[in-house]
Amino acid sequence: MRIAMIGTGYVGLVSGACFADFGHHVTCVDKDAGKIAALHRGEIPIFEPGLDALVANNVKAKRLEFTTELAPAVADADAVFIAVGTPSRRGDGHADLTYVYGAAREIAAALKGFTVVVTKSTVPVGTGDEVERLIHEANPQADVVVASNPEFLREGAAIRDFKFPDRIVVGTSDERGRKVLGDIYRPLSLNQAPLMYTARRTAELIKYAANAFLATKITFINEIADLSEKVGADVQEVARGIGLDNRIGSKFLHAGPGFGGSCFPKDTRALVKIAQDHDVQLRIVEAVLGVNDNRKRAMARKVASLSGGNLRGKTVAVLGLTFKPDTDDMREAPSIPIVTGLLDMGARVRAHDPVGMEQARKELPEIEYCDDPYDCVRGADAMVVVTEWVQYRTLDLERLKAELKQPVVIDLRNIYRPEDMAAHGFAYDSVGRAPLPRA
Incomplete structure (x- = not known):
């Protein structure tokens, strides 16, 4: 099958590379010429374990290519996947569908022959109806089926999730559309992945x-x-x-x-x-x-509590900035309100993250960044674990205590055992467990 993937963000790039690995010919399209040029150089714009090798292998096999030209890719495609961003709309929290609808209009102008247009982006219920309307408005002769195929990828495990999914949801009542998408996902039948066909609006709501x-x-x-x-x-x-x-x-x-x-x-x-x-x-x-928003802000107060209630003039070392391990994604990361809260309390903040510091600098420009976790904690009055990177689980506790000005550790991910921290003389607090008293 020939596939056009519109958007080379997280969903589009992972999906396109995996489809190519299934043996399909995939053209990934993006308006960002710099991003496409980087992909041609073999540079992956996101951190996802294994994605660089997967992309390189399929480019070499001539199953995966990248372009800024949408029209030729769509004209040759059996299926066109829309995988553009749907961020929260500023001010009201609705999904911003500007990019989805813009892509639909461009796709409409380029369609040639029967094509299945698939919304891979996370979109509100009824978006497929509007995409279909826009396509037929722009191109009344288009022979097209619009389907929904939501993604269920976890950052840090996206390739495995794509190749060994819990389920594949296909939202269309059109038999031609079902057949095309069934053929695209047929390689996963060996893994006995459940292929669930629903109405389009049902698929949109499932996500x-x-x-x-x-x-x-x-x-x-x-x-x-x-x-x-x-x-x-x-x-x-x-x-x-x-x-x-x-x-x-x-x-x-x-x-x-x-x-x-x-x-x-x-x-x-x-x-x-x-x-x-x-x-x-x-x-x-x-x-x-509401509970989630309040919790992030409360974590800064938890740090202050174990640090004597006053952080003014104190240095706090933060380990982990991305919202989870094995990604460089800082979107809505708990570290942002936590660090902001620490700064508001008068603390100086130093931070380390294995891969996320470049992205973190855009969100938290006023803190100091360290290339090594031991450098980060050196001379600090407290250490806070915010993201549970595996590297932090194996830090030398004796060295940590020697580097810290005060042996205070606030573990927001419960990666350490309280008995181990007690044995090393730390004042230790975690989440949902009784804190160790300070010596």
């Missing part, structure tokens, strides 16, 4: 509902963590105890500083707005957003 539910699980365990601290329980054991119930499951029950990233905050806000537009109130999802 939002899934992300809102996972965000709810995270927020629920974070509130249980607060209760655990008050009553002397261990939230990690609580999470394991409830997660062993197969009706609940163990995933997304890790207490921490709150969820962030490119999907959960944006999509939960958009789902609330979709519901409001249809006179439905999603009280649970609204509460999830």
Whole structure:
């Protein structure tokens, strides 16, 4: 099959490279000439484990190419995937569909012969209807089926998620569209990946509902963590105890500083707005957003509490800035409100992240960045773990204590064992577990 992928962001580039690896011929299109030139040089604009090799292999095999020219790519394609950004619209939280609708109009002008146009971007319910209307308005003769095929990729594990998915959702009631998308995903039949066909609007809602539910699980365990601290329980054991119930499951029950990233905050806000537009109130999802926002700000106060209640003039070392490990994505990262809160309290902040510091500088330009975690903690009054990079799990605790001015560690990801920290003489606090008293 010949595929045009419109957009070379996270979803478009990963999806395009994986489709090419299935044996399809994929042309990735982007208006950003600099990004396309970089891809031609073999430079990957995002950090995703294994993506550089996957792209290089398929470019070499001539199954994957990059261009700024949309028309030729669309004219030759059996399927055109729209994988452009749908950020939160400034001011009201609705998904901004400017790029989706712009792509639809350009695609319409370039269509030749029967083509399936697929929204891969996360879009509100009814977007496919408008895409279809725009295409037929711009090109009344177009022989086109518009389908929805939402992505369910986790940053840091996107390639595996694409090749070994829990499910593939295809939203179209048109048999020709179902056949084309079935052929595109046929290589995954060996992995017995469930291919779920639904109506287009149902597929659009599945994506939002899934992300809102996972965000709810995270927020629920974070509130249980607060209760655990008050009553002397261990939230990690609580999470394991409830997660062993197969009706609940163990995933997304890790207490921490709150969820962030490119999907959960944006999509939960958009789902609330979709519901409001249809006179439905999603009280649970609204509460999830409020609790999550408050939690991020509360984490800075947690740092201050273990540091004697006053951070003015003190130096705080922050380990981890990206919203999760194995990505350089800083979108809605918990580190941003945490660091901002520390600065507001008068602290000096130094930070380290294995891959995210270039992106972090755009969000947090006023702090000091260190290339090594030990340099980051040297002379600091407290160390805060914000992102659970594996590198931080194996730091030498004796050296950490020697480098710190005060042996104070606030572990917002529970990567250390309290008994180990106590044995090394740290004043240690984590999430959902009783804090160790200062010596």
